[in-house]
Amino acid sequence: MMIRAKLAPLALAAVATCGASAAQAESGWSQLNMPRGVTEISRKIYDLHMEIFWVCVAIAVVVFGAMIWSIIAYRKSRGAIPDATLVHNTKVEAIWTVVPVIILIAMAVPAARTLVEIEDTTRTELTIKVTGFQWGWQYDYLDDGVAYYSRLDRHSDAARELLSGIDPNSVDHYLLNVDHPLVVPVGTKVRVLITAADVIHSWWVPAFGVKKDAIPGFVNEAWFKVDTDKPGLYRGQCAELCGRDHGFMPIVVDVRSKADFATWLKDKAAAQKQAAAPLAPPAVTPAAAPAEAARAPAATAP
């Protein structure tokens, strides 16, 4: 912070950037690592990530140390005489083949264990179908008759136009905000069934440790269970190139207390039922119908 303050008169623009981003999120300079997240799985993933990272650092210290030592100690300019007999050593070669194998096994075991947990989609309490489309998401609460679209919010959408003249720093959560977030309860094992309507997308919420491709014709499964004490807004983005506006289809998950969620779901179901009136089926085709269709499908029903 002190260094930045000293540089301030020299780089006004840069400081303005830092200041503005600090106002709405952590400063960019300090974002160096994976978030620990708000689910047990995301923390396990974080721990695996850190474990393998430190293993790599340890190996790097040894190997880079040997390289640097060679570069310093065995310089021709310092009169080093090459030892041309040192071309083979079965014992050493066996060691540096076997030791990595042991390290790898030690890494693979906890990774496999976590993977088995991640793949366990039994005993889920709430199922939501997520459909990716160009360019947004549809959320469908399968048991409750609630379905709606979620797209980039209009402030970001206006600012992201080529030469819009709007400073992205002035937009609340630029490119990471949507009109209608996915709403889920805390402390509940939520299963998401992920598919796509047109091309392949990928539904990614880093704080949950969930990334799964949304593929037309496939239904992928993933799940998350947010800590009871961690309600809040969690943001992610589409992670698979899906065309022109791939960079502009964020994901926002609004995690609420169980009671708040129940109220929200009831209100939403009632509102959608009313809007749907007697005619319309709840299903809509995302490619054909824009976001308004979810709120008033009756208008397009036959």
Place this chain on the structure above:
Amino acid sequence: MAEQPSHAASHDHDHKPHGWRRWVYATNHKDIGTMYLILACTMFFIGGGMAMLIRLELFKPGLQFFDPQFFNSMTTMHALIMIFGAVMPAWTGLANWMVPMQVGAPDMALPRLNNFSFWILPFAFTLLLSSLFVPGGAPAGGWTMYPPLVLQTGASFPMLVFSVHLMGASSILGAINIVVTIMNMRAPGMTLLRMPLFVWTWLITAYLLIAVMPVLAGAVTMLLTDHFFGTTFFTAAGGGDPVMFQHIFWFFGHPEVYILILPAFGIISEVIPTFSRKPLFGYEAMVYAVASIAFLSFIVWAHHMFTVGMPLAAQLFFMLSTMLIAVPTGVKVFNWTATMWKGSLSFEPPMLFALAFLFLFSIGGFSGLMLAIVPADYQYQDTYFVVAHFHYVLVPGSIFGIMAGVYYWLPKWTGRMYDLKLATWHFWLSAIFVNVLFFPQHFLGLAGMPRRIPDYAVQFTDWNMVSSIGAFGFGLAQFLFPYIIWKCVRGGQPIGNKAWEGAHGLEWELPSPPPYHSWTTPPSDAVIARGAAH
């Protein structure tokens, strides 16, 4: 050699066609090698220019310069041009120049095929690059060409498919030529386990090419029929399977990764012993390590697609097989280090590039190991962490390997020493800026920035700016490279047979520059034994 009468040696200079015919009708391995290298260098600058445009748009948040569709075209074309236009032709060019000299042969085994495999490429890249000017713009679905997205490509779609076909055909023909040359043209006494590592790595690379390029050709042909002839190989609505494309593509794609890096392993295995003045440590282990890496490359492909929703058992298998690759790769790095151990090191430009390769390729290897851990990969997949990973193995890996090779053999090709001071400058600028460019991308990816996006959330601004500054510095520094080569071609201090004190190998037994037909009479066993100093 059978077609060469015994008096050929006195004639071979007279047989050289002059003017444009020398190049268009070229059958000489050195002329064809030169053309490959010029093409590669040209494509390196075109693909690099695209990278500069990408980093320009990403310098700060908000769209300042390009429509997102054009941005996607740039990422797609940058990858295709760099992989198929810069790195692969550079390797083939180096193989053309060096393999006949290193195995004691007069030329490549199939000179006319050699001409054909080169001259396909300018057409392939003219076709690909002209797609920038057709309605709908250049391909923008990523170099991985995943359907259904790639099927939304406009008029450039068939151009993409046919240019990939042409590149594939060229690669296969080039690879066949190299295999036949190595298998049949070796001088008597040049046994397989006396061959230099560059020849070994290229032999294995050539087999990889022959195995996987037809797979890529098949995949893009299926895309073509899906697009134009009503098939539904990859369309779920017609009973097809979009994920099948990914399996087929990466069955090509992962060996392709090793096609891009194995010849670099070969060059590093020549440069480090030369400038350590000590034979390569564990020559046979190096050969077996390359062979194991090549074998493993066929059974790890699905680690590129851990998020598509594979069964648990498949994910576990691909995690374990991927981690296994760390073992032979580790052996190689340890052997290179042991080669320097108790050596007598000097730091000419090829050695500097080789040392940077050792450190920075290892960093790419470490992030590769991290990416193999499936649960962690769920967080890394399709983020800038992956971009950082593969650029670390491809830029300070493959590209630095090529530069080490060019700076190593350029005096042999021209007969003159290049400007060592300027080349040292080229090295330091490249080595510093490549880290400024790519290291921050690890942070961006871990913090949550997806790859292939033209615009980003504001918390990613700072490291993107750093990365862009690194990119501009790296890009500018590369202009030194053709300048240094040009200067060396025009003039310089003449050198003897050996450009470097510690160099071993048959190429250093020939005059510099070498005769038009490298070894018109095979080298004697004593000469071969002197060259194979391991």
